[in-house]
Amino acid sequence: MPMFNEEFFSPIWLSVQIAIVSGMFATILGTTIGFWMARTSFKGKLIIETLLMMPLILPPTVIGFLLLVIFGKHSVIGHAIEWLFNQPVIFTWWAAAIASTVVAFPLMYQSAKAGFSTIDADIEGAAKVDGAHPIQVFTYITVPLALPSLLSGAVLSFARALGEFGATFMFAGNIPGKTQTLPTAIYVAIDSGRMELAWAWTICIVILSFIMLLVVRSHSTR
Template sequence: MNEQFWTPVKLSLEIASVAVIIVFILGITLAMWMTRFRVRGKVIIETILLLPLVLPPTVVGFLLIVIFGNQSPVGILFQKIFHQSIMFTWWAALISATIVAFPLMYQSAKTGFQIVDLDIEDAARIDGANDWKVFLYITIPLSLKSIISGFILAFARALGEFGATFMFAGNLPGKTQTIPIAVYIALDSGNMDLAWILVISIIFISFVMLILTTLIK
């Protein structure tokens, strides 16, 4: 029971932690780009970035299989380099979690950047600050609450990812079996004790994450 419980919990926390670091960097970068520069086709690009937020997880999983599957150019390249398929691996679980968590980080960062007064940034530039210093010492501090909220929500979303992960990464204990998948398997096999423990653990973690987002507002 201990191994059946702790293995998916540790794996979920590991994947969610790496995924949230990736989406934190990408989300802030793309949000800054979309809010501070004129981008051709901005509406289309932003719609694509936010699609995983509204698409059914099974559709996301299907698209990941099409893009990274064994017959796709990306999948073939991955096999040539690493001598294995990307599907049904730890990396597949990470990609799934990253894709579904990204929109929350991006949208929160974008909201934070939009509320920053551009006159304050311009004043800093007049005083001699370059764009990097303006971003680091003006933009980020003034939008910090939104960024932190996005970070927490993205982590919680990555932790709870099921559909895309199950389709793309499969159910391999110790490799791709995250908490949501372990709950499904435990319920399917009639192991209600394990299912309840896993459900309570992820509810507790998610509850704490939501409390944190409420406290920082």
């Protein structure tokens, strides 16, 4: 049975690891930028915000291609990474994490910005008048008030990273035990006619995605 060997569990564990790391990165970046965009107004803000949301609508293959260009051996960033770590980032575990972070970021950013935008500025202003430091205001007032939106965004980011295929396939490849995630493993299993294994992995990712979506829905209906 496929579910009792290393071949079956390896993509699952790798997908969960990558989803956790990329979900954390997306949460940190999305919360930070979402807070800044919710509280500032400047010329060209609409253009910047549109660019931030582009990964949500771009085909994953386009994102993967752009990541190859940005982090490739002919780019400044690619050269810097290879010089620092003595190896390129392409076709590594971190490439899968970067690709997943990029596609998951808009969901976290959108949720964070929406959550911060609904907070009454007078509440934060009152805390500042009472002598609270801006960091204290953010930590003890702003974040708790926006917490439902932040949690929803974090869960959605994790779920999106878990199901990422196109960008990961192009940027990180499909190396078993190294960069082969659940979506790429399912694709290869179907392509090679191993339908029992494909079904087993599909059931796993459906269950995980259902649980993530159920958590988000339970928070939104409270």
